[in-house]
Amino acid sequence: MFNIIIKDNYDEVSSEAFKVMKEVVKKKDCVLGLATGSSPVGLYKKMIADHKSEGTSYKDIRSWNLDEYVGIPHTHEQSYYTFMHENLFDHIDIKEENVHVPCGEGDNIEQNCIDYEKSMEGVTVDLQVLGIGSDGHIAFNEPGTPFDSLTHIMDLTEQTRQDNARFFDNDINQVPTHAITMGLASIMRARKIVLIATGANKADAVYGMIKGELTTDCPASILQTHPDVTVVLDKEAASRL
Ligand code: F6R
Numbered sequence: 516m517f518n519i520i521i522k523d524n525y526d527e528v529s530s531e532a533f534k535v536m537k538e539v540v541k542k543k544d545c546v547l548g549l550a551t552g553s554s555p556v557g558l559y560k561k562m563i564a565d566h567k568s569e570g571t572s573y574k575d576i577r578s579w580n581l582d583e584y585v586g587i588p589h590t591h592e593q594s595y596y597t598f599m600h601e602n603l604f605d606h607i608d609i610k611e612e613n614v615h616v617p618c619g620e621g622d623n624i625e626q627n628c629i630d631y632e633k634s635m636e637g638v639t640v641d642l643q644v645l646g647i648g649s650d651g652h653i654a655f656n657e658p659g660t661p662f663d664s665l666t667h668i669m670d671l672t673e674q675t676r677q678d679n680a681r682f683f684d685n686d687i688n689q690v691p692t693h694a695i696t697m698g699l700a701s702i703m704r705a706r707k708i709v710l711i712a713t714g715a716n717k718a719d720a721v722y723g724m725i726k727g728e729l730t731t732d733c734p735a736s737i738l739q740t741h742p743d744v745t746v747v748l749d750k751e752a753a754s755r756l
Pocket of ligand 1: 649
């Protein structure tokens with residue numbers, strides 16, 4: 516079930532997402548599912564500000580990230596591990612041993628997928644933060660990914676690599692071709708989801724997620740079957756609803 520909130524600008528969108536987050540992190544040992552990309556950066560900034568001004572503590576909170584590029588080390592400046600540390604973890608009191616980001620390095624990525632899924636055994640994410648790709652992907656589950664998928668390796672589409680080239684000197688050739696990602700079934704286990712989308716280039720994907728048919732052609736449409744999804748949009752992303 517969707518609770519749809521439409522706001523005028525990115526700052527207001529981030530504030531609405533933060534309200535959802537703040538309710539959840541009141542439970543001091545909650546579990547967060549976290550995303551990278553541009554969409555949640557404003558939310559993370561508000562979490563940092565709140566930690567510094569209100570003393571909200573993350574010391575007993577555990578987190579699992581959705582995805583990571585394959586073939587770049589965690590220390591790479593564009594790895595999602597680095598992104599999470601720069602944009603959130605380094606500025607709050609979460610413990611390094613409590614953060615989990617898939618590992619896209621090594622000879623046996625298949626095993627890394629199995630290990631990541633195992634690390635979540637017996638864990639229920641209280642709040643999953645999501646963005647959405649312009650092709651309707653969530654995490655790196657590109658169109659065609661089965662709804663029952665667990666953590667797996669994904670070939671990134673040309674469109675996703677083009678969208679993400681802005682982080683790689685606008686050079687698509689530098690964007691990794693594969694990612695390790697939580698599957699759609701892994702994501703759907705979360706108790707509650709907050710999805711953030713802004714900008715006109717997300718309008719079709721947002722429409723497909725909310726009003727389109729339930730189809731793997733739009734992976735985000737699986738969220739139609741989740742009991743508790745707050746979607747926070749700006750007017751441009753909501754323009755087709
Ligand atoms: C990142 C992720 C992706 C992004 C999506 C939107 O962890 O899971 O699904 O949320 O590609 O990216 P932005 O927010 O950069 O538009």
